Amino acid sequence: MNGLTTDKIDTQALVDRVTTPAAGAVVLFVGTTREFTNGRQTASLDYECYEEMAKKKLSEIEQQARERWDIVDCAIVHRLGHVPLAEASIAIAVSSAHRAVSFEAGRWLIDTIKEEVPIWKKENWADGTTEWVHPSGEKRA
Amino acid sequence: MILQVKLFAVAKQIVDSDTFEIESNEPITIGDIRDRLLAIHPRFSEVMPNCRFAVNAAYVNDDTVVSSADEIAIIPPVSGG
Numbered sequence: 001m002n003g004l005t006t007d008k009i010d011t012q013a014l015v016d017r018v019t020t021p022a023a024g025a026v027v028l029f030v031g032t033t034r035e036f037t038n039g040r041q042t043a044s045l046d047y048e049c050y051e052e053m054a055k056k057k058l059s060e061i062e063q064q065a066r067e068r069w070d071i072v073d074c075a076i077v078h079r080l081g082h083v084p085l086a087e088a089s090i091a092i093a094v095s096s097a098h099r100a101v102s103f104e105a106g107r108w109l110i111d112t113i114k115e116e117v118p119i120w121k122k123e124n125w126a127d128g129t130t131e132w133v134h135p136s137g138e139k140r141a
Numbered sequence: 142m143i144l145q146v147k148l149f150a151v152a153k154q155i156v157d158s159d160t161f162e163i164e165s166n167e168p169i170t171i172g173d174i175r176d177r178l179l180a181i182h183p184r185f186s187e188v189m190p191n192c193r194f195a196v197n198a199a200y201v202n203d204d205t206v207v208s209s210a211d212e213i214a215i216i217p218p219v220s221g222g
Contacts, residue, residue, distance in 0.1 A: 031222050050149055050214055053198035090222050119221025120150035132151040133220040
């Protein structure tokens with residue numbers, strides 16, 4: 001399951017969705033709005049997307065993860081629009097029989113989403129300026 | 142024919158519109174569209190080398206030939222997550 005929302009992400013609902021008797025492990029990744037980036041203060045973020053393609057890419061990436069790992073279930077939600085400090089912009093829940101698969105698949109999912117899905121974030125800096133974030137090639141940790 | 146290119150994030154900001162129209166009487170490639178955008182909007186020069194293009198919601202390379210029936214989009218480096 002994957003989707004886009006302008007509402008606050010209910011991370012517990014995502015965990016509940018992938019938690020089944022077949023799973024012995026559930027890993028939840030939550031990406032949140034950080035206040036300081038290289039010493040610069042963020043007031044909030046705004047996300048926009050190319051909706052049709054973002055939905056398609058999310059589904060493709062989820063399907064690839066399901067083919068590559070023996071996961072029980074997985075759920076991905078990305079938030080759009082205005083995201084205040086410390087709130088979640090993305091949440092990924094993965095369940096599997098044993099923990100290694102959930103950790104590996106979850107790590108791969110967030111890394112791949114950050115490279116492939118047409119979603120963009122705008123920094124609303126605390127000084128009142130705004131700036132679209134466009135990574136220039138080097139992979140971010 | 143007139144082709145419409147969807148614009149997002151910094152590309153939308155540079156052109157000050159969410160679409161860019163290109164007129165062409167012959168088949169045109171994504172590389173041609175890249176060159177036209179750069180010629181009309183020189184402020185693209187910094188980000189353009191890192192931009193990808195999508196046709197009908199799939200990433201394509203610069204050799205791809207497009208027509209007015211295709212949905213074309215410029216994809217600046219993504220920053221979701």
